[in-house]
Amino acid sequence: MNYKLRPRVVVVGAGFAGLTAARRIARLPVQVTVVDRKNHHTFQPLLYQVATAGLSPGDIAAPIRWILRAHSNVEVLLEEVVDFKLEQKKVITKEQALDYDFLVVASGATHAYFGHEEWEPLAPGLKTIEDALEIRRRVLLAFELAERRNPEGQKNERQAADGPSGSPLQFVVIGGGPTGVELAGTLAEIARHAMNHEFRNIDPKQTRVLLIEGGPRVLAAYSEELSRKAEAQLRHLGVEVRTSHVVTRIEPGAVWVGDERIPAPVVLWAAGVAASPLGRKLGVPVDRAGRVLVQPDLSIPGHAEVFVIGDLAALNDENGKMLPGVAPVAIQQGDWVADTIARDLENQPRRNFRYHDQGSLATIGRAAAVAQFGKFELSGYFAWLAWLFVHIFFLIGFRNRLLVMIQWAASYLTYERGARLITGSNELPGWTQPQPEPQLQEAGAAEPAVPARPPHA
16 A cells, blocks of 8 residues: 555554554554654553662653554554644644644543642642652652651660651551552552661651541452451551541641641552543533443544543443553553454444453562452562562563563562652652751850841830
8 A cells, every 4th residue: 555545543642542542553554653752651540669679760660662662553642632622633732733634532530639630739749750750759859858857866766757747757648449459558668678777867767657538448349358368468568558548638747637737758659540621622411420422432522533441431341331541451552443444444334342350469668469260369578479470571571571570589688779869859848847946156256136126126
């Protein structure tokens, strides 16, 4: 087929869904354009390892161009999509308009603060490399500021780490889903092991890690038995778990649960997600989270040539249950869309998407995890091993897999965290360092000037 006459497929977003679709569609006699605001694909399930200094960003990310380098019919554009003109079959970016014959929108999801967007600077979520680096900065900086706060310590004994205003150093994670559980468990490990012997004036082991969940149990998507075991493993790691508690306010250096104020220099958000705002730009029905209500073949109503997949799509399975926003769903939808476009090119009938549930895994900490494969359930060490090998298998690139395996093996044996770099500002929201005591005036020194008192003072 002549290069210029090939059907043009535009893929918006290079997450699991978009990248899978692009790689499969590239095998067809079409021209593919991949548009993303970032130049890299991020392996999101391991973002928490970057956030907790276990891995470096390069270990879980790869350039989109490098991933697609073998396909001569694929071009990659580092641009931001701002709108769609479906009747004209155009994708509008900040720089240009792209024509298409088929459009695949896989722009993912972002954080949801339930109407309290002012909380975002105080409680960062975890969706991007930038989020992970900001969380890492805050976590590591909290220990450094606590050490600086207690410069003298006690003879032969370290003090409990103090946070702002002299309160105990405390980390709060809001949300008891997989991300919140991963963060809370790993933070407890860092405090009790990785940081234990490196500070002279504070005892990091006495740092409190609090996980707050608004529902009645953590990991609500799992069975009640696995949820109970997950909470038990969290408590064993030293995490304080509060279920059926709702955060009502976040301020610099503190979280409010009802009338209780909980001081915390580091607050992390893992309580909810919202679909990319691009979903509403398509002009078709969306659910309350902004996800597009797609047709059974993953296309949108009225435009069979436009597909929405991944976290941006809302679709029920054969049992009427909403498909979860997880990587396996996104990957299968990417494959399915590629197959559908191939069928269209060959004038074959389309098929409805069917998700094949391969199980769910959630890690909690060192040798602690839960896994659910249909009716078969695992928890503890063997679930953690399953989680480890599954995630390494899905990492893109042999180099990434090898590095992650080596670093995790070293971390497991030594408790070390190999990427403990603080970059950016040395300020934490709400942290106030105590002012030094005024020095006694030396004999013979001139008295300091006393400011004039205002009248009637």
